[in-house]
Every structure is written in structure tokens, then in C-alpha cells.
Amino acid sequence: MNKAEVLQKSRLFENLLPEEIEMLAELSVMRRYKGGEVVFEKGDVGDSLFMVVEGDVEVLLRDGSGEPKVLATLGIHDFFGEMSLIDKEYRSATVRAKSDCALLLLTHENLHAFSKAFREGFTWITVNIARVLSQRLRETNRRLAEKL
Amino acid sequence: MKAKQLPEVREIVNSELFRSWFDALTKARLAAREASLRHDEVLTQVHLMEFRAELAQKKAMDALYRSGDYENASAQMQAEASELENKSLEVVGQFEKQRVMCTELWVALTKAEEQNDPRAKRIKDDYERETAKKTLLWEEVESLWAASLAKNLAMIENRAKGKRVRKESEQLFANAEQGSRSAAALKAETQESARALEQAEEAVRDLMNKGRTQFDAVVHEDFLYWAARENKLVYVVPLFSDSEHYNIELTACTVYQCERTRGVEFLEPVMEPQKATRVDTRLDDFFLKDRPKVKREKQDA
Numbered sequence: 001m002n003k004a005e006v007l008q009k010s011r012l013f014e015n016l017l018p019e020e021i022e023m024l025a026e027l028s029v030m031r032r033y034k035g036g037e038v039v040f041e042k043g044d045v046g047d048s049l050f051m052v053v054e055g056d057v058e059v060l061l062r063d064g065s066g067e068p069k070v071l072a073t074l075g076i077h078d079f080f081g082e083m084s085l086i087d088k089e090y091r092s093a094t095v096r097a098k099s100d101c102a103l104l105l106l107t108h109e110n111l112h113a114f115s116k117a118f119r120e121g122f123t124w125i126t127v128n129i130a131r132v133l134s135q136r137l138r139e140t141n142r143r144l145a146e147k148l
Numbered sequence: 149m150k151a152k153q154l155p156e157v158r159e160i161v162n163s164e165l166f167r168s169w170f171d172a173l174t175k176a177r178l179a180a181r182e183a184s185l186r187h188d189e190v191l192t193q194v195h196l197m198e199f200r201a202e203l204a205q206k207k208a209m210d211a212l213y214r215s216g217d218y219e220n221a222s223a224q225m226q227a228e229a230s231e232l233e234n235k236s237l238e239v240v241g242q243f244e245k246q247r248v249m250c251t252e253l254w255v256a257l258t259k260a261e262e263q264n265d266p267r268a269k270r271i272k273d274d275y276e277r278e279t280a281k282k283t284l285l286w287e288e289v290e291s292l293w294a295a296s297l298a299k300n301l302a303m304i305e306n307r308a309k310g311k312r313v314r315k316e317s318e319q320l321f322a323n324a325e326q327g328s329r330s331a332a333a334l335k336a337e338t339q340e341s342a343r344a345l346e347q348a349e350e351a352v353r354d355l356m357n358k359g360r361t362q363f364d365a366v367v368h369e370d371f372l373y374w375a376a377r378e379n380k381l382v383y384v385v386p387l388f389s390d391s392e393h394y395n396i397e398l399t400a401c402t403v404y405q406c407e408r409t410r411g412v413e414f415l416e417p418v419m420e421p422q423k424a425t426r427v428d429t430r431l432d433d434f435f436l437k438d439r440p441k442v443k444r445e446k447q448d449a
Contacts, residue, residue, distance in 0.1 A: 015430055015434070023417055023419055027396055029397055030391065107395060110396065117419050120428045120431065123431060
């Protein structure tokens with residue numbers, strides 16, 4: 001599997017130059033998970049972001065009764081784990097592989113190495129993260145408004 | 149070691165000399181690994197055989213003690229059975245006397261009843277009392293015979309078991325002996341496999357030393373290092389591929405870079421210097437172009 005091709009298709013890396021994508025491909029690490037395996041738990045230290053390359057993952061939170069509730073299902077080209085990377089807080093939810101899946105992982109240290117080599121490219125990644133977070137916030141606002 | 153520029157390092161890594169050295173090193177490492185596995189296997193076999201021999205020896209000793217226990221128990225039971233037999237003969241003697249006495253009383257009773265002798269009642273009482281004693285004596289005889297029979301049968305069983313266990317013990321001693329001989333024979337093979345392993349490791353060390361001098365690099369075990377002349381970084385070339393244990397996926401014989409203080413703890417891909425002439429307008433384009441010109445009408449207004 002060509003990691004650069006995978007990265008190019010993610011919204012997280014829109015507008016990045018080929019050489020930037022190439023370096024990110026070298027800095028990213030492929031990890032495979034079995035269906036049902038936990039990628040990370042709510043409360044874990046968040047030091048990496050993930051991109052889905054194959055399969056699906058579920059984002060889970062426990063409801064009032066303690067039962068895990070699926071907040072979202074993410075598939076190919078989706079990414080997650082970016083919030084902890086930005087706000088340096090612990091993981092806000094649990095992510096579990098819904099099926100056997102392959103994820104590309106970028107640690108904060110590897111992203112830092114990228115930022116030293118490609119300032120503009122790194123800025124684009126943060127802009128892209130902000131765009132996605134902004135979009136999610138708008139969606140949350142819209143849902144909230146519907147409930148009020 | 150002299151500090152080198154990236155093109156110099158790339159030239160070394162791409163050279164025929166480096167390739168042939170790396171191929172030889174890969175083969176030598178593979179041979180060392182195989183020698184190590186072979187040595188481990190032989191050692192495992194030796195330990196296994198020694199352990200089996202020890203276990204057989206221990207079981208043989210246990211069996212020997214157990215056969216002795218059975219033989220002792222058998223002798224004890226034989227003595228007890230004889231004692232019961234003697235006791236039963238003694239009681240049979242008493243029974244015989246009692247039987248004669250009862251017969252005499254029966255004759256006297258018959259005679260007294262025929263003659264309407266007033267002593268007939270007393271004789272009858274005597275006869276009944278003595279007959280009861282005779283019955284008790286016979287019951288005791290039968291009980292002693294039964295006990296004697298049980299002891300005798302158990303004694304024979306113990307004796308047979310003692311013989312069987314003794315034979316087992318002899319077989320186990322023989323197995324232990326055979327196991328010890330096999331382990332000793334295999335031990336000679338471990339010395340050979342240890343020598344082969346040492347030679348294979350020596351070949352790897354030789355090649356690493358050769359690499360150190362031929363390529364003017366720092367060589368430890370798995371990486372070659374050159375101080376970078378352009379900056380304070382270090383160029384690193386792994387001698388293996390690994391996708392799991394480092395911060396990035398490593399490919400053998402690829403040039404990476406790292407900081408002097410962190411070493412291979414944090415590796416980075418080496419990037420070609422960016423062309424300074426290129427003007428990057430991506431952020432300008434994003435922030436300054438394609439923005440809505442007219443305000444959307446407020447819904448709540």
C-alpha cells in the first residue's frame with residue numbers, strides 16, 4: 001500500500017505539496033487492529049492522530065447507565081485523535097475497530113519533525129484540522145438549535 | 149570518522165562496495181541466527197534429556213522404596229495371618245472340649261428324663277448354657293478363619309505388587325542410565341554447536357569492523373552513523389527493516405537523520421533542501437480568495 005496515496009486522499013492533508021506528502025508518508029506508521037480491538041480509551045494520553053486506511057472504527061462514549069454508546073463510525077480517509085493533539089488533553093472518547101482495520105498513525109513528535117522541514121505544510125495541516133473542527137462545531141450548533 | 153555531507157553518505161550507501169558488504173553481512177547474520185537457533189535446540193535437548201534422566205532416577209528410587217514397603221507389609225501380614233491361624237486352632241481345641249461336654253450333658257439329660265429324675269431340669273439348664281458357649285466358640289473359630297484368610301490374601305497381593313514395583317524400579321533405573329548416556333553424548337554436540345555459533349558471530353563482527361573502516365562510519369550493531377557536515381545532525385543507515393519498533397517505519401540501507409543526543413530514539417527521513425526560489429502562495433490563496441462578497445441575510449431579522 002502506498003502511504004502517500006492514502007494521505008493525499010485525506011481532508012487533513014488537502015493542499016499539501018507532493019514533497020510534503022512524501023515526508024508525511026515516511027513519518028507515518030501503519031498499525032493494524034482486529035475487529036473489536038480498542039485503538040485508545042477515553043482518558044488515555046493523546047499523542048497521535050490516526051487516519052483510516054482500511055475498515056471502520058467506532059467512536060464510543062458511555063451513557064448515564066455506563067453502557068457504551070456509538071457516537072460515530074469512521075471509514076476510509078476519515079481521521080481521528082486530532083483534538084488531543086491540539087489541546088493536549090486526554091482522549092475525550094474511546095475508539096474501537098468495528099472491523100479488521102488498518103490505520104496510519106502520526107505522532108506529535110513526527111508532526112513536529114514535519115513542521116521543522118515544512119512550515120507552510122504544517123500550517124496547512126492545522127488549518128485543515130481547524131476547518132474540520134469548525135465544520136463539526138457548526139453541525140453541533142445546528143443540532144442544538146433543532147432541539148431548543 | 150570525518151563528518152560527511154548527505155551526497156557523500158548517499159554515494160557510499162549506493163556504491164557496489166556497500167551493497168556487497170551489506171549482502172555479506174546479511175548472509176553472515178542469517179548464518180549466526182541459524183547457528184544460534186541450532187545451539188539453543190541442542191542445549192534444550194540436552195537439558196530435556198538430563199531432566200528426563202533425573203526424573204526417571206527419582207521415580208526409580210521412589211519405586212524401589214515402594215516395593216520395599218510392599219514387601220515389609222507382606223511379611224507383617226504373613227506373621228499376623230499365622231498368629232490368627234494359631235489362635236483359631238486353639239479355639240477349635242476349646243470348641244472340641246465344649247462339644248464333648250455338651251454331648252455328655254445331652255446323654256445325661258436324656259437318661260434323667262427317661263427316669264423322671266428330678267435333676268433333669270438342672271441338667272437341661274446346664275446343657276443349654278454349655279451349648280450356647282459351644283456356639284459362641286464356633287463363631288469365634290469362623291471369625292478367626294475369615295480374618296486369617298483376608299490377611300493371607302492381602303499378604304499375597306502385597307508380595308506380588310512388591311515384585312512388580314521392584315521390576316518397574318529396575319526398568320526406571322535402566323531408563324535413567326540410558327538417558328544420562330544420551331545426554332552426555334549430546335553434550336559433545338553442544339560444544340560443536342557453540343563453536344559454530346562463535347565462528348558465525350565472529351564473521352559478523354569481522355564484517356562490522358570492515359564496514360567501520362571501509363565506510364568511515366560509526367558502527368554499533370544495527371546502524372551505521374555519520375556526523376553531518378551541513379549541520380549538527382547525524383546521518384543514520386539501518387541494517388534491517390522494521391515497521392514496528394521505531395518512531396517511523398525503517399527500510400534497510402536507507403539514509404535517515406537524527407539528533408546527536410537522541411540517536412535512533414527519534415529518526416527522521418532525510419529531505420532534500422527546498423528550493424529557496426519557489427514562492428508559496430497557498431495560504432494567501434486560501435485566506436484572500438473565494439470569500440463570500442455579500443452578507444447572508446439574517447434569518448432572525
